[in-house]
Amino acid sequence: MKRLISLVVAILVAVAGLALWSAHLQKSQGATGDNTLNLYNWGDYIDPALITKFEKQTGYHVNYETFDSNEAMYTKIKQGGTDYDLTVPSEYMIEKMKKANMLIPLDKSKLTGLKNMSPDVMDRSFDPGNRYSIPYFWGTLGIIYNDKFVHAGEIQHWNDLWKPQYHDNIMLVDSARDILGFSLVSLGKSMNTTDAPTLQAAKGKLDELAPNVKAVVADEIKMYMAENEAAIAVDWSGEAADMMAENAHLHYVVPSEGSNLWFDNLVIPKTAKHFKAIYAFLNFMMTPKNAAQNAEYVGYSTPNQAALKLLPKAVQNDQQFYPSEAIIRRSEVYQDLDPAVVGMYNDLFLEFKMYRK
Known part of the structure; x- marks a missing residue:
């Protein structure tokens, strides 16, 4: 009987282990739950505190993966097998992804923060009318x-x-x-x-x-x-x-x-599935307070003119970066x-x- 109990325990432990491994694998590859956002971004290109704030504020869980070049990002998404909801290509790569039919147009009726963007960063030649992209940094x-x-x-x-x-x-x-x-x-x-x-x-x-x-x-x-x-x-x-x-x-x-x-912009690849989370995140990141916090953390120039006004005067007037x-x-x-x-x-x-x- 003890041997039988030991065998049952061993089986239960093995099943639990497999379940944990499956959960880990799902997380590493991008979860598919409705409360998930799969974000594919450059390394160290967002304040981690903002991800935590977004999760607490909205209830969505962010799976965050990174790439080190536009080309690596393009290749991974093009090859398929991913569930990325948002990614952050540079301007020339946005052109390339558009030509390859890899992007979903924005539903601007769901966006509340576009008015905060500087006219200087909008309606650029790589995406006329910002049909597919929202400026992130420049x-x-x-x-x-x-x-x-x-x-x-x-x-x-x-x-x-x-x-x-x-x-x-x-x-x-x-x-x-x-x-x-x-x-x-x-x-x-x-x-x-x-x-x-x-x-x-x-x-x-x-x-x-x-x-x-x-x-x-x-x-x-x-x-x-x-x-x-x-x-x-x-x-x-x-x-x-x-x-x-x-x-x-x-x-x-x-x-x-x-x-x-140069301009790095947020876009929705055709692999996207979690659209409520996508628009919640886009609006969250366009909120001036959050955009200003992100700019202070990352160090790049913010395209959000309302956020710029929240940064120190020394930053606003710094012609090295503006x-x-x-x-x-x-x-x-x-x-x-x-x-x-x-x-x-x-x-x-x-x-x-x-x-x-």
Whole structure:
């Protein structure tokens, strides 16, 4: 009898274990309950306290998964087998997802916070009329410099990076479009060029920059700059904000001749199932108080003009992260280029990285 009881107990334990594992697996892949929201976002791109607040306020449970590139996000959703309700692509990827019929149009009758958005971030070429997307954060590509090594005013333009005094002292973010992009701007060309000879010229100019380049890195660039490992870096505005929070000697400049102006927007992929939760979350994130809290946590520029008014005056007036209209007009939004052209950008950038070694 004891053996039988032991066997029954063992079976019950095994069944319970399987149930727990099944629940864990369901959570990791995105639960399907009506009270669920499956959010697919960039890493560290929302204040976790806001997720907790949303869950307590609405009763919905948020499954949060992250990606590290637009391309990785696109591929995972395109391949199927996911239940994501919301994701956060950049502007050119929104164009690509629209072309691939991967997005669901917004039901604006269910949105209460669009009036809070700045007109400057709405109705952009990648989504006319914001049929599919709601601005989440925006920013620029620019130059970070350390005043221990670089005097104020020495770095104002992209061409300043080629000065010989910065030998082995510049870090570049590992991004083909951005690095070839600023080289194109330095030549007076478009960051969206598809012309092969023009791209070759931009790559040739990057080769001339190679002696000044200490490293081409990804997220580590923030740590290196915070620890005074280089005088200069080229990176995005939000990354610059993180660096500057760690090191008061760091400053951010958007060259006056222009740069990349980027937008990350919330969209509803065709994998979405939990529409009540989706619209509850979108309205929650467009509430000025919540948007302001998120901007303070993430460090990127908020598109929510009502939220901006809640941020400190020093932030509102900071042209490092809220640049002048003149600079914005001269900056470009990346377009979704033909795959062959994207391949050309990637190949040329890879050649540059190999050359500098």
